[in-house]
Amino acid sequence: MIQLLTPSNFKDYELIDCGDFEKLERFGNVILIRPEPQAVWAKGLKESEWTKQHHIRFKGRSATSGEWIKKDLKTPDRWHIKYQNGDITLQFRLAMTSFKHLGIFPEQAVNWDYIIKSIKSFKTPQPKVLNLFAYTGGASLAARAAGAETTHVDSIKQVVSWANENQTLSGLDNIRWTVEDALKFVKREVKRGKKYNGIILDPPAYGHGPNGEKWKLEDNIQEMMQDVVALLDENEHFLILNTYSLGFSSVIVDNLIRSSFPGVKNLESGELYLQATSGCKLPLGVFGKFFKGA
Known part of the structure; x- marks a missing residue:
């Protein structure tokens, strides 16, 4: 759909x-x-x-x-801003970077809502969530605030420190911070037999790991997805794949998930946008997500 x-x-x-x-x-x-x-x-x-x-x-x-x-x-x-979902309040520190970013992508609040709803519906006492390409941690904070044991992976030490600051501002603790290449981390977790109830991916079109590892979305995303689905808990899970690349449509994301996880149920895909007060809609990436409850 x-x-x-x-x-x-x-x-x-x-x-x-x-x-x-x-x-x-x-x-x-x-x-x-x-x-x-x-x-x-x-x-x-x-x-x-x-x-x-x-x-x-x-x-x-x-x-x-x-x-x-x-x-x-x-x-x-x-300066600081707040996001609220029911009894959950998250705070973010914003700053003007030379790359025009502020430390938050507001359209991702749609995914934070989905994360919170999914975790709260799980029967697992403390579900485990993995956030890859995690930036300053909006999805990590949402998962932790909803009660999940949360692992946050990003290749840039400075943005992980920024995410840790947001954790403190939000009154949270015990997020596991990992500065590493996301694909290498996932492969290691697969070898260890680890399982997660929730996995979030928001990969860039291009990127580099801390040791110079190269990431190119169209070259690496299929390999990443095949490893990621192996990490999902069989009984209860959700997965969110979000991409911001002018060459990727929601149909591509839909096909990618179905080919990587043939048994997927409740798959939703589409486009994230921001509704302007003036009336227009600003498209800001495509997504695919699915959920399985116990």
Whole structure:
């Protein structure tokens, strides 16, 4: 079943408008303008409204880096926002990086909701969850807050430290932090006979492990998926595969999961997007996910 999903309960985030290869967003009380290669249409609001509303604008020096320009020097370089799902509240520290990122991808709140719902429905007393390519830990925090024993794997030490800071801000503890190449980690876990009730993958199009290992999505994702499904607990499990690559459609993800796990049940696939207040929809990746309860 192909779906279109957008976050519905992330009050600290708002996509105000997007177009002309930019997006106007609110994170907490701070409004930013950032580049957005998917926004090929015209802006819904006038340029004067964008100029009036924003506090900070990202100016690119190249396709991969740039600098932030503040309208008011009193605007903070770092600040916190909250995500809430029922009795679970997560906090994130945001910061302006030279790569235009802030430390969070708000469209992933859809997946955090799914993680929390899945874990809370398990009969296993303390389910085990593995988060691969885990970045600053939104999915790891959601899993831990829902009661799972959580392992967080990313190849970049600095972002794992950032995720650990988010853990503290959220009043959580005991997430297992691992700085390692994700594919190497998974292969080792398979050899050890490890099992997980939940696995989350959000792989980049390109990447490098801590020892120079190369990752290319279309070359490595099939091998990764075949190893990952071997780690799933047979009785209770969920899996989420999320990709942000202009060459990947939800049909590709659907086929990839079905070929790697022929017995899959309850498979959902589709596209994540952010609904702008101005009316347009901004696509931000495709997903495939499935769940099995006891």
